[in-house]
Amino acid sequence: MKIAIAGSGALGSRFGYMLYEAGNDVILIDKWKEHIDSIRENGLIVQDGNNRKIVNIPIFYPHEVAEEVDLVFVFTKSMGLQDMLEDIKPILRENTSVISLLNGIGHEDILKEYLPVKNIFMGVTIYTSGLKGSGHVIFEGSGTIEIQNFTPGDREEKKALQLVGMLNQAGFKAYYSEDVTHSIWRKACVNGAMNAICALLDCNLAEFVSTNQAEMIIRHIAKEFVKVAKEKGTILDENDIVEYILQSSRKVGSHYPSMHQDLIQNHRLTEVDFLNGAVARMSKELGFETPYNTFITQLIHAKEQIIMDE
Ligand code: NAD
Numbered sequence: 001m002k003i004a005i006a007g008s009g010a011l012g013s014r015f016g017y018m019l020y021e022a023g024n025d026v027i028l029i030d031k032w033k034e035h036i037d038s039i040r041e042n043g044l045i046v047q048d049g050n051n052r053k054i055v056n057i058p059i060f061y062p063h064e065v066a067e068e069v070d071l072v073f074v075f076t077k078s079m080g081l082q083d084m085l086e087d088i089k090p091i092l093r094e095n096t097s098v099i100s101l102l103n104g105i106g107h108e109d110i111l112k113e114y115l116p117v118k119n120i121f122m123g124v125t126i127y128t129s130g131l132k133g134s135g136h137v138i139f140e141g142s143g144t145i146e147i148q149n150f151t152p153g154d155r156e157e158k159k160a161l162q163l164v165g166m167l168n169q170a171g172f173k174a175y176y177s178e179d180v181t182h183s184i185w186r187k188a189c190v191n192g193a194m195n196a197i198c199a200l201l202d203c204n205l206a207e208f209v210s211t212n213q214a215e216m217i218i219r220h221i222a223k224e225f226v227k228v229a230k231e232k233g234t235i236l237d238e239n240d241i242v243e244y245i246l247q248s249s250r251k252v253g254s255h256y257p258s259m260h261q262d263l264i265q266n267h268r269l270t271e272v273d274f275l276n277g278a279v280a281r282m283s284k285e286l287g288f289e290t291p292y293n294t295f296i297t298q299l300i301h302a303k304e305q306i307i308m309d310e
Contacts, residue, residue: 001166004029004069004091006084008059011101012075013137014129017046020057022170027069028059029088036061038135047132048139062087071163072098074111077262078274081107085114097159101125101145103258104274105188106282108150120150121160124183127172144173148180185234189225189241192275193218194249195259196296200303202264204256205249217292218245221276224290228279231286263300267307272300 001024005016008028020026028044030036036059043054062084069091076084081102085092092098092115099121100107111120127143147163149156160176167174177183197217198208208214219242226236262268273281276293283290 001025001071002067002069003027004065004072004088006062006072006074006088007076007080008035009075010129010131010137011125011127012073013044013046013131014127014139015073015075016057017044017055017137018170018172019166020055022166024166024170026057027065028057029062029065029084030059031061031087032134034134035059038133042135045132045136046139047136065091067091068093069096072096074098074100074102074107076102077269078102078104078107078271079269081110082113085110089114095119097121097163099123099147099163102274103187103191104271105184105278106274111150117151118149118153118156121147121163122150122180122184123147123177124180124187126187142173144175146175146177146180146183148177182234182236185225185229185232185236186241188275188278189222189229189236190245190248191257191259192225192279192293193221193241193245195257196270196272196276196300197221198257199259199263199270200296200299202260204254204260206253206255209246209249215242215246218242220292221296224283224293225279227288228282228286228290232282259300263303263307267310269304269308270300272297276300 003019003024003026005012006029008016008030016026016028039059043056046053074081097119098111098115101123123146125143125145128140130138132138145167147160149160164174164176222238222241226238229236259270262270277297279290280294280297
């Protein structure tokens with residue numbers, strides 16, 4: 001099976017490396033010149049704790065890939081998904097499956113524009129990784145992956161189970177999800193309640209949850225996620241999520257969420273339109289307001305503009 005990793009940054013490199021090491025025919029795709037040059041010249045440097053390895057995985061710009069692939073893992077940031085799919089259109093054939101493990105909600109609407117729904121597989125992962133620089137990926141602990149076929153059907157489910165098997169064989173902890181949409185919404189709600197606020201307040205998770213205002217702010221945001229998710233057919237438990245956020249944030253302590261890393265530390269655009277922004281957009285389409293998520297989205301975009309203009 002020929003596998004393409006479409007977006008080979010922090011998480012894409014980790015998945016690409018592990019699938020490649022397990023003996024799969026893997027190619028990386030990216031458009032970041034320094035990263036591509038570095039991997040082509042020196043190999044991909046993979047650091048897992050004290051272990052360091054160099055692997056020669058083929059990496060290409062999207063326009064360089066001409067041959068058909070059987071499976072594509074999309075690993076751009078959410079706001080780069082559409083451009084990536086546009087760029088790799090020529091390699092998406094009738095039977096190419098695409099799996100999305102991106103954070104946030106609404107990616108399936110973009111995927112549907114480029115491939116038949118039967119070929120879409122959705123998932124959630126809590127594996128994490130970072131980049132030390134171009135061509136150098138750092139694994140950050142272990143995690144899990146859950147996957148489900150986007151459309152119901154025996155063939156689609158069998159394919160999802162094959163993907164789960166392939167990931168397990170590559171050393172991941174993957175399983176088949178009976179309701180991946182619920183997991184995607186739940187994770188988006190957790191991220192949506194914490195990421196943007198930590199970026200706006202320039203603080204880590206523990207610092208935010210230690211404030212007197214944290215629980216109230218988290219609850220307001222979560223309540224709106226729960227309301228929109230319900231209208232979309234997914235039931236989230238508000239109390240369970242708020243409790244989980246408070247407890248897990250105290251536990252992981254000094255961690256700065258990805259939106260803080262993107263916006264404050266690296267001066268990059270954020271995935272807010274697929275988290276709080278998605279809730280704001282969907283509620284409007286459904287005919288009601290979600291003022292907290294709308295306001296947070298506006299603040300993040302304002303901050304993006306200030307930082308980009310600096
Ligand atoms: P990243 O920014 O490190 O990597 C994205 C890569 O995609 C970059 O190398 C970029 O050059 C490339 N790219 C973007 N658009 C492209 C295009 N049109 N053509 C070619 N290449 C393109 O991002 P990441 O941290 O790996 O995150 C990817 C996704 O996974 C996000 O949705 C993120 O929220 C999610 N996620 C990340 C982690 C993590 O630990 N990094 C954990 C869980 C989920």
